[in-house]
Amino acid sequence: ELAQMVNQYRDFDLAQKIYQSVIDQGQDAPFYIMARQGLLDISYTKITQSASYSDSDVTALIGGYKSFLANYGTIRSESGVLVLRLAEMEALYKKQPDTAIQLLKSYISTEGIEKMLIAKAKLALGDYSLLSGATWDASLYYSQVEKMYEDEPMGHEAKFRNAKLFFYTGDFVFAKSELDVLKSS
Numbered sequence: 001e002l003a004q005m006v007n008q009y010r011d012f013d014l015a016q017k018i019y020q021s022v023i024d025q026g027q028d029a030p031f032y033i034m035a036r037q038g039l040l041d042i043s044y045t046k047i048t049q050s051a052s053y054s055d056s057d058v059t060a061l062i063g064g065y066k067s068f069l070a071n072y073g074t075i076r077s078e079s080g081v082l083v084l085r086l087a088e089m090e091a092l093y094k095k096q097p098d099t100a101i102q103l104l105k106s107y108i109s110t111e112g113i114e115k116m117l118i119a120k121a122k123l124a125l126g127d128y129s130l131l132s133g134a135t136w137d138a139s140l141y142y143s144q145v146e147k148m149y150e151d152e153p154m155g156h157e158a159k160f161r162n163a164k165l166f167f168y169t170g171d172f173v174f175a176k177s178e179l180d181v182l183k184s185s
Helices: 002-008 012-023 032-048 055-072 077-093 097-108 115-131 135-148 153-168 172-184
Strands: none
Touching: 002 012, 002 032, 012 032, 032 055, 032 077, 055 077, 077 097, 077 115, 097 115, 115 135, 115 153, 135 153, 153 172
């Protein structure tokens, strides 16, 4: 908890020292896994919220995510966020959206994943499909999330992304009808 609080105040060095002290106690320590994830969170924050990162920082973070997921699997509740962040790093920072798409497809097909994490992964799949030029696949993923969460904020977000997609592809009538539905809800 102290490391998380220090991390929120952007004292990354102190937060890393705190997490590292927990990790140094060994794998049997009660908060070992949380500390490993905390170190990954610090690296993620440094990359995504600052302009001063290098390709080696991104590569190291991707390696850390892969190592964590290899050791602890994707079924754990905290692994879902890591899979989404790994896909984000691959697609947006390494400029390899196809790798991110394959990762997310594999994740979605895994048995026992929470419905909300599947929806978040499908939204990300839609975004990364757009990056690779597959607009219809993106629309399909957005529509699936919209159907999963019809009258909830997640469904509204998916509908909005789908409307934006159709607006930018020139189908203004469909985009307007989608936005009118959102406006009424």
